[in-house]
Structures are given as C-alpha cells and as structure tokens.
Amino acid sequence: MKLKILLIEDNRTIGQQIVTFLEGHQWSVDYADTGELGIQLAIHDCYDLILLDLNLPDKDGIDVCQTIKKQAQTNVPILMITARDHFDDKAQGFYAGADDYLTKPFDLRELVLRCQALSRRQQLHLDKQLTIGELVIDVAMHQACRNQIELQLTNVGFKILLLLAQSFPKPVPRSKILHTVWGDELPDSDALKSHIYSLRNVLDKPFEKPMLKTITNVGYQLVTSNE
Secondary structure, three states: OOOEEEEEOOOHHHHHHHHHHHHOOOOEEEEEOOHHHHHHHHHHOOOOEEEEEOEOOOOEHHHHHHHHHHHOOOOOOEEEEEOOOOHHHHHHHHHOOOOEEEEOOOOHHHHHHHHHHHHHHHHOOOOOEEEEOOEEEEOOOOEEEEOOEEOOOOHHHHHHHHHHHHHOOOOEEHHHHHHHHHOOOOOOOOHHHHHHHHHHHHHOOOOOOOOEEEEOOOEEEEOOOOO
16 A cells, blocks of 8 residues: 655654655655645645644644645545644544544554554545546546546646536535635635636537536536536
C-alpha cells in the first residue's frame, strides 16, 4: 500500500523523524511546518492521509482541521498527533473532523499501523472512478475525460465537476458549490459564473451535446448526452 501523506508539524526535528520513517516504507510525504502552508497543500493537492499536529505557530490545529475538511478536494482522513492527551482535547479534535488521534510520544511503528488502517477504511467509502455517460472522472488522479479525451480543467473547475458528479443526477445548489469549493472565504458574486463558464468551455463546447445544465433559481446539474 503506497500512500501519499501530508505531515503538518512545526517541530522540525520530530517532523524529519516522521518523514524519514514513513519514506522508509516507500510512502511519499510532503511536509509543512505551519498551518497556513498545510492548508494550501491540502487544498491544492490530493493526499491519502494527513498527519496534523495541534500545536502550530500560526494557527490552532483544530481550525486547520476544520478548514481542510471543508475545502479539500476529497474527504481526506486526518490523524491528529499531539501532546494534548485529555479527553476534552480528544473530543474537540473528533468534533472538528479528525478521523483518529495519537498522543505524543508515540512509537513510529504504531503511526504506520494507524496510517494503514485509516487508508483502508477510507478506500471502502470512496469511488476511485465516477462514470456518467461519456464522462469519466478519476478521483485519485485528479483527471476527467469525455469521450476518452482528457479535459484540461483548472483546480476549481475539477472541484465543481467532481461535486456535480457525486450528486448526479440531482442538481447542486449554488450555495453548496460556493461553500464546498471556497469554504467561509466566499469569492466575489461573479466568480462562480466565471468558473462555470470556463468549465462549460472545456466540458461541453468541443462536443455535440452539453452535459452541464443550469437550473434556474437553484444551481447546476450534470445530464447525460442522451437526455
């Protein structure tokens, strides 16, 4: 099981120990020493698992966890690693969206076991590939094809398309798209229209029949080409 992991840990000595040990298992590990950098990496890339320290220099780990859960491309599992070992601390972490909790100090071998268990659990609930008529979306590879032609999507375009595909055949309200893609930092009022326009140019314009449909006063919906 080869995993792509993001470690968010401000202590560089501990971070290097964890990275070295996990890479010894042939896993790919990205490292962030601040909450802000961790959020940016989590949002703009796809990971199998995130290891998150609660005590960060710029942001509280609880806030980082909540932001990642709202804005990441997929519902990536988050394993909190921290010296906070009281029940209330653990409860707060789980309420924020954490999938597991490991207190410091810990055996690195246990960390590996927990990573493997979380990854297996996550795979049971994720469709690796979504197919809707001519459209095929590879969630893990962050790619989409129509009629076997790869679509050149922006990061936001892919997020919107994936959300529409996961909700198919139901329409997705504009408000849900806004909050899923941008979280609490909502863009200008015309930003969504602009991204929908760009998505249509890639998804529909080169093909005979459109798949992206506007539902007046509601939002947007994917339809198959024979509808």
